[in-house]
Amino acid sequence: MARILRVAACQMGPVQRADSRAHTLGRMIALLERAAGQGAELAVFPELPFTTFFPRWAIEDERELLSHFEPAMPNPNVQPLFDRAKALGVGLSLGYAELDRAAFEDGTVRRRGYNTAILVGRDGAILGKYRKVHLPGSEQVKPGQTHQQLEKRYFAYGDLGFPAFRAFGGIIGMLICNDRRWPEAWRCLGLQGAEMVLIGYNSAAYDPNGGEGESAELRTFHSTLVVQANAYMNACWAVAVAKAGVEDGAGLIGGSCIVDPNGLIVAQAKTLGDEVLVADCDLDACAQGKTKMFDFAAHRRPQHYRRIVEQVGVVPPHEEG
Numbered sequence: 001m002a003r004i005l006r007v008a009a010c011q012m013g014p015v016q017r018a019d020s021r022a023h024t025l026g027r028m029i030a031l032l033e034r035a036a037g038q039g040a041e042l043a044v045f046p047e048l049p050f051t052t053f054f055p056r057w058a059i060e061d062e063r064e065l066l067s068h069f070e071p072a073m074p075n076p077n078v079q080p081l082f083d084r085a086k087a088l089g090v091g092l093s094l095g096y097a098e099l100d101r102a103a104f105e106d107g108t109v110r111r112r113g114y115n116t117a118i119l120v121g122r123d124g125a126i127l128g129k130y131r132k133v134h135l136p137g138s139e140q141v142k143p144g145q146t147h148q149q150l151e152k153r154y155f156a157y158g159d160l161g162f163p164a165f166r167a168f169g170g171i172i173g174m175l176i177c178n179d180r181r182w183p184e185a186w187r188c189l190g191l192q193g194a195e196m197v198l199i200g201y202n203s204a205a206y207d208p209n210g211g212e213g214e215s216a217e218l219r220t221f222h223s224t225l226v227v228q229a230n231a232y233m234n235a236c237w238a239v240a241v242a243k244a245g246v247e248d249g250a251g252l253i254g255g256s257c258i259v260d261p262n263g264l265i266v267a268q269a270k271t272l273g274d275e276v277l278v279a280d281c282d283l284d285a286c287a288q289g290k291t292k293m294f295d296f297a298a299h300r301r302p303q304h305y306r307r308i309v310e311q312v313g314v315v316p317p318h319e320e321g
Contacts, residue, residue: 003169003283005196008035008043009239011256013273014247017052021077024050029084031276036088038278041122042168043085045094046243047115047177047200050078053243054097055137055154056147056208056250062110065154069099069113073126086124091168093119093198093239095176098131100156115155117174117200119165128165131158132176133185137208147250149208162188170195170283173236177201180240181226183233190234191296195286199227199240205251220255224265232263235289237281245272261286 010031015024028049035043048054051068059065073096074082085092098116115132135157137149162185164173173189173196180186180199189197203223205216223240231238237260244254256269258279267277293299 005168005170005281005283006039006041007196007237007239007258007279007281008038008040009241009256009258009267009269009277010035010043010045011241011254011269011271011273011275011277012046012049012243013271014245014252015049015052015243017054017057017248019052021050025078025081027274028081031274032081032085032088032090032092034276035278036090038276040090040278042091042093044198044239044241045092045200046241047095047117047202048097049094049200049243050096052248053202053250053252055150056248058141058148058150059110065110065112066099069097071099071101073098073116073118082120082124085120086122089122091120091122093117093174093200095200097155103156110153111156112154113156114158115151115176116158117176117198119167119172119174119198121167127167128163128172128174129160130163130174130176131160132179133158133162134178134182136178142210145210147204147208149204162192164189164192164194168196173197175199177203180223180230183230186230186234190236190294193290194234194236195283196237196239196281197231197234199238200243201240202243203253205253216251216253220253223253223255224257224268227257227259228263228265231259231261232289233294235261235286235294237261237283237286242269244269261289 054068095117098114100113103112119128135151137151139152173194207214227240242256254272258267267279
């Protein structure tokens with residue numbers, strides 16, 4: 001009997017800085033109910049869905065900064081989403097800013113926790129947690145830029161590695177936003193046999209590091225490209241879900257998609273607003289790639305995966321005396 005997992009990618013339009021938590025939570029519950037109405041067993045939400053993408057701001061007020069972080073998950077501010085999901089029998093994957101009570105301040109950097117995603121079972125039990133490893137942007141404010149990318153200022157690097165979890169009848173991994181651009185992250189999950197990778201993102205529709213070299217179209221292309229390529233190279237399904245549209249005057253790309261183990265898009269968002277994509281994902285379809293082209297045990301040769309030294313006169317580490 002085939003292992004079919006019906007998954008919903010719950011893309012969200014913008015969440016403005018002035019939006020109340022209750023308003024945003026209501027939107028998320030509406031998306032969840034739409035997903036459940038189409039028979040979804042797992043609803044996947046974006047990175048940081050409960051708030052605006054606050055790392056674009058240099059926030060000096062400590063109370064405002066902490067208002068974007070979740071002291072626990074779930075907590076009273078988000079409990080209605082969890083209650084509704086459990087009542088509907090739908091699992092969740094969603095991101096949030098995780099408060100670390102042992103967080104530190106060194107006088108210039110205000111790290112308060114982690115950029116985190118969790119996997120929640122259909123019974124409401126938390127099955128897994130991942131903390132974002134590949135933090136983009138900078139620690140310090142860049143003068144002259146209207147919008148910043150300050151994830152390194154507000155978050156610590158993830159310290160849980162890249163865990164895969166046995167859940168929903170298969171092996172599930174999670175990545176967050178910039179992680180999807182790094183093949184090492186996917187391969188860590190692929191080596192654990194991951195059959196589906198869930199990715200939430202908030203990606204700027206412009207070059208967040210400054211400059212005019214990246215358009216919204218190019219950044220959307222890159223977002224889709226890396227999901228398709230890495231799903232194929234690791235023989236897994238991928239569900240990539242955006243928070244999109246113009247948020248606090250800053251554009252975010254859309255392009256949410258569900259990709260099969262051959263790298264083919266089976267569902268893709270058509271808007272930059274709230275939208276639900278649903279697909280039946282046959283987890284057994286991963287076997288074709290995992291037992292043939294990408295049979296890691298048979299074909300990988302890690303003993304040859306050495307760093308390439310391109311600088312003239314630099315001695316590779318294995319040749320040092």
